[in-house]
Amino acid sequence: MNSLSPFNLRNAHQLIASILLIFLGLIAVEILAKAQTRIKDVATVEGARDNQLIGYGVVAGLDGQGDSDKQFTQQTISNLARKFGIQVLPTDITNKNVALVMVTATIPPFTRQGSKINVIVASMADAKSLQGGILLQTPLVAGDGQVYAVAQGSVFLGGFDAGAGGAGGATVTKNHTTSGVVTDGAIVENEIPTTVFSKGILEIVLRQGDFTSAVRMANAINDQVAHIAEAVSPTTVQVYVPKEMQAPERQMEFVARIENASFVPDVTARIVINERTGTLVANANIQISKVAVAYGNLTVSVTSAPEVSQPNGYVDASTNIAGNGGAGGAGGAAGAGARGGRGGNASGNNGVKPK
Numbered sequence: 001m002n003s004l005s006p007f008n009l010r011n012a013h014q015l016i017a018s019i020l021l022i023f024l025g026l027i028a029v030e031i032l033a034k035a036q037t038r039i040k041d042v043a044t045v046e047g048a049r050d051n052q053l054i055g056y057g058v059v060a061g062l063d064g065q066g067d068s069d070k071q072f073t074q075q076t077i078s079n080l081a082r083k084f085g086i087q088v089l090p091t092d093i094t095n096k097n098v099a100l101v102m103v104t105a106t107i108p109p110f111t112r113q114g115s116k117i118n119v120i121v122a123s124m125a126d127a128k129s130l131q132g133g134i135l136l137q138t139p140l141v142a143g144d145g146q147v148y149a150v151a152q153g154s155v156f157l158g159g160f161d162a163g164a165g166g167a168g169g170a171t172v173t174k175n176h177t178t179s180g181v182v183t184d185g186a187i188v189e190n191e192i193p194t195t196v197f198s199k200g201i202l203e204i205v206l207r208q209g210d211f212t213s214a215v216r217m218a219n220a221i222n223d224q225v226a227h228i229a230e231a232v233s234p235t236t237v238q239v240y241v242p243k244e245m246q247a248p249e250r251q252m253e254f255v256a257r258i259e260n261a262s263f264v265p266d267v268t269a270r271i272v273i274n275e276r277t278g279t280l281v282a283n284a285n286i287q288i289s290k291v292a293v294a295y296g297n298l299t300v301s302v303t304s305a306p307e308v309s310q311p312n313g314y315v316d317a318s319t320n321i322a323g324n325g326g327a328g329g330a331g332g333a334a335g336a337g338a339r340g341g342r343g344g345n346a347s348g349n350n351g352v353k354p355k
Contacts, residue, residue: 039204039217040259046203046236047195048109053149053186055103057138059121059130066098067125073100080136099127103138103151105186109194116184119151129177130155140186151186196255200246202239204258209235212266220263 058076059066067073074090077098081088105119121135133155140149159175196202206213214231221229221239228240245254269285292301 035264036262037265038260038262039220042208042213042265043204043206043217043237043259045196045255045259046205047198050106050108051142051148051192053105053107053140053142055138055140055151057101057103057121057151058136059099059101059123059127059133059155060097060136062097062099062127062130062133064096065128065131066096067100067123067127069095069100069125073098073125076100099130099133100124101130101135103135103140105140105149105151107142107148107188107192109192111188111191113188113191115188117149117186117188119182119185121155121180121182123178127178129157130180131157131160131177133180135182135185142192146190148190148192149186149188151182153182153185155180155182197241197246197251200241200243202241202255202258204237204239206235206237209233210266213263216263216266217261220261221258224261225257 058080071090073095074093077093077095078088078090101121101123103119103121105117107117111117119135119140121130123130135152135155137150137152139147140151141147157175157177157180159177204217206217211231211234214234214237218229218231218237221237226242228242229237230240231237239258241254244250267283267285269287270283271286272281273279288302290303292299294300
């Protein structure tokens with residue numbers, strides 16, 4: 001009586017587990033392919049977009065880690081002191097504790113005056129670190145040159161410098177210390193005008209343009225809200241707003257109804273493979289054609305065997321061709337295709353030999 005060795009038994013268990021995982025993955029792919037997605041999750045309303053802000057500022061309190069530049073940094077400090085009524089020559093200024101920085105921020109749509117947003121600070125010159133620094137009051141402007149926010153506060157870094165001057169001059173540095181974040185460091189002073197409705201038309205913009213997705217989104221609005229939508233490009237769907245919904249008190253209600261309509265966005269065929277873990281993820285548009293894979297003593301083949309059914313003469317019928325996936329072998333399961341339903345057959349007679 002033959003018995004399987006522990007090694008072969010373990011391999012058999014791993015093979016069975018792999019086949020089960022493939023089947024579960026394919027079932028999950030089919031379910032996800034039919035999942036409905038809200039418009040607000042894949043598209044935005046034209047006019048309701050983020051705006052970028054930028055400013056030029058100074059970070060002080062750097063404990064000797066500041067800029068060594070003798071021209072721009074000293075001139076900037078001199079200009080700053082002049083605002084407070086202090087007249088000092090740039091050449092008389094020591095700038096070891098100061099760094100010139102660029103300050104950037106993103107202001108979301110519909111942000112009201114007095115709201116706070118995060119800002120990012122990055123050194124412009126040769127400061128060694130911004131650790132322990134404080135950003136001095138910095139106006140932030142948009143592309144039109146207008147000031148929309150003012151930033152100020154302590155700079156928090158994603159890294160640190162430590163151990164300078166240790167045994168043998170050893171130091172410890174983690175991540176970058178010349179850039180950081182000021183959490184809620186900017187206060188919005190002016191609101192950015194936002195126009196959602198333009199001449200009675202609301203435009204919905206897909207984040208990833210696609211002809212099929214645009215048409216499906218327009219059809220979803222027509223079916224679930226009213227027959228008022230039309231796809232005009234791979235990224236844009238125009239919605240004609242009824243007159244009763246153009247009133248200011250009804251606009252938000254109308255936009256909410258539009259963005260909560262659901263549809264199935266189209267996706268291209270895609271396979272993602274993690275070589276390290278051996279994980280493979282495929283979407284529902286993947287079809288497996290004729291293929292053979294050999295690994296060790298295991299050979300897996302996926303084939304399609306057409307079977308012709310020819311009707312008798314003088315009968316009003318047509319010829320049908322049906323695909324037979326074949327039997328699932330030890331290394332492949334019948335119906336191994338994500339959509340095609342093509343089977344797998346583990347055999348050593350298909351001409352594929354392991355290397």
